[in-house]
Amino acid sequence: MSNRPSFETYLEEVTAEVTGELKQTLPVHWDVPQSLVDAMQYSLMAGGKRLRPLLVVAAAEAFGAQRTAALPVACAVEMVHTYSLIHDDLPAMDNDDYRRGKLTNHKVFGEATAILAGDALLTHAFYSIVQSGRRSGVSADALLSIVEELSELAGARGMVGGQVADMEGEQGMTDLAQLQYIHLHKTGDLIVFSLIAGARIGGATEGQLEALRVFGRDLGLAFQIQDDILDLTGDEQKMGKKTQSDVNQQKVTYPYFIGMDASLQEVKSLTQSAKDALGRAELPDPSRLMEIADYLMSRDH
Numbered sequence: 001m002s003n004r005p006s007f008e009t010y011l012e013e014v015t016a017e018v019t020g021e022l023k024q025t026l027p028v029h030w031d032v033p034q035s036l037v038d039a040m041q042y043s044l045m046a047g048g049k050r051l052r053p054l055l056v057v058a059a060a061e062a063f064g065a066q067r068t069a070a071l072p073v074a075c076a077v078e079m080v081h082t083y084s085l086i087h088d089d090l091p092a093m094d095n096d097d098y099r100r101g102k103l104t105n106h107k108v109f110g111e112a113t114a115i116l117a118g119d120a121l122l123t124h125a126f127y128s129i130v131q132s133g134r135r136s137g138v139s140a141d142a143l144l145s146i147v148e149e150l151s152e153l154a155g156a157r158g159m160v161g162g163q164v165a166d167m168e169g170e171q172g173m174t175d176l177a178q179l180q181y182i183h184l185h186k187t188g189d190l191i192v193f194s195l196i197a198g199a200r201i202g203g204a205t206e207g208q209l210e211a212l213r214v215f216g217r218d219l220g221l222a223f224q225i226q227d228d229i230l231d232l233t234g235d236e237q238k239m240g241k242k243t244q245s246d247v248n249q250q251k252v253t254y255p256y257f258i259g260m261d262a263s264l265q266e267v268k269s270l271t272q273s274a275k276d277a278l279g280r281a282e283l284p285d286p287s288r289l290m291e292i293a294d295y296l297m298s299r300d301h
């Protein structure tokens, strides 16, 4: 009998370890205004699926790396993601009241503190990669590439650019190629980053990194289309945020463009092509990443 933990157990374990490490990483011992630490901690510790850290860890482990070596980068990407959600919820953007089952950051701390908590999470992410990276045994060369790729994929050419296109898209654009651009960048790029960062920690070759980029691109696109679908059909309690928000904001989404059935089909076929790319990467053990792809396709929150 194999003693390999079930996927559910693996998910629980990684989530708990990431959450524990995030707690340690917060700047609670620095001389920092308490309101800022509270606002950072509020959103970071509110839960969430911890998908991006899970991808960092699973990609590193697919190469046989130790989980502890991947945790600092796993936490950093969760900080960047959390900052993006805090800012995305602001009145100037999606103007949402609930996130991760709680009131949004600006509803509790006010807009100015919410903006600054997001800024501080973003900068703290880079601090943590470099600071803890020194202790985790990851080579300086790999750390430099990771910092370079996070700044590229979270910034103007990545997530921020995608978010700007998303904002402009609300005002009446668009065609499917533009929508794909939005999804690939606002959501897909951080997913791509997580995979290649984990793979770099594991010592991937250039060919393997390239195959993982394709895996992440298709997985990220499928993930955002599923988010569009769940915005229409999901359960608010499970999702921890309001549904129907895309319709209320007249956002252009995959179901809007190609209909619900075709959107569901697209999630399936993108997941399959993602898994095909993962197969081509010839990782020592791709099984957890394969399981994550299946889990995301059937998720209901």
Ligand SMILES: CC(C)=CCC/C(C)=C/COP(=O)(O)OP(=O)(O)O
Pocket (backbone or CB within 6 Å): 083, 084, 085, 087, 088, 094, 159, 160, 163, 186, 187, 227, 231, 241
């Ligand atoms: C630079 C910034 C602010 C980036 C935000 C990126 C992002 C993926 C937001 C959530 O998308 P969404 O609005 O489709 O998701 P949700 O339904 O969770 O709000």
Ligand SMILES: C=C(C)CCOP(=O)(O)OP(=O)(O)O
Pocket (backbone or CB within 6 Å): 047, 048, 049, 050, 051, 081, 100, 186, 187, 223, 224, 227, 301
């Ligand atoms: C990219 C999107 C769709 C925003 C929400 O991301 P997640 O669905 O990963 O949010 P959390 O679980 O981290 O709260």
